[in-house]
Amino acid sequence: MALLTGGCLCGRVRYEVERDGAIVDYCHCDSCRRSTGGATVAWMQVSPAHFRITVGAAAAYRSSPRSIRHFCPACGSQLYMTDDAGRSVGVTLGTLDDKEAVAPAAHGWDGDRPSWLCLADDLPRFVGDPDYDS
Ligand SMILES: [Zn+2]
Numbered sequence: 710m711a712l713l714t715g716g717c718l719c720g721r722v723r724y725e726v727e728r729d730g731a732i733v734d735y736c737h738c739d740s741c742r743r744s745t746g747g748a749t750v751a752w753m754q755v756s757p758a759h760f761r762i763t764v765g766a767a768a769a770y771r772s773s774p775r776s777i778r779h780f781c782p783a784c785g786s787q788l789y790m791t792d793d794a795g796r797s798v799g800v801t802l803g804t805l806d807d808k809e810a811v812a813p814a815a816h817g818w819d820g821d822r823p824s825w826l827c828l829a830d831d832l833p834r835f836v837g838d839p840d841y842d843s
């Protein structure tokens with residue numbers, strides 16, 4: 710077990726997540742950008758059994774027919790995303806306590822990436838949903 714901890718900006722919501730087996734990638738989709746206000750969002754996807762809230766409770770917003778985004782009701786930090794099927798939990802890398810703990814291995818929704826955002830790496834890029842997501 711390799712547990713990582715994280716939480717929102719104000720500290721009212723805290724979580725822990727198991728890193729082993731996680732899928733880690735950037736998502737450049739319009740929903741991720743708008744919902745965070747950031748240029749892109751990096752996620753680690755784990756099985757629901759590998760994630761739990763340890764302090765407080767997040768509020769939820771359905772951002773698409775298949776996804777629900779969870780954020781701190783006080784400070785607004787987006788913490789994680791779930792799907793109705795309970796397939797996985799996506800945790801925002803930006804809310805991990807250790808920002809060096811994991812790094813993205815692919816770019817999802819590269820077709821939505823703004824042209825001014827240039828990340829110089831050789832990671833695989835998917836125009837829309839990465840193959841492992843569909
Ligand atoms: Zn907060």
Ligand SMILES: [Zn+2]
Pocket residue numbers: 736737738739740741742818
């Ligand atoms: Zn996205």
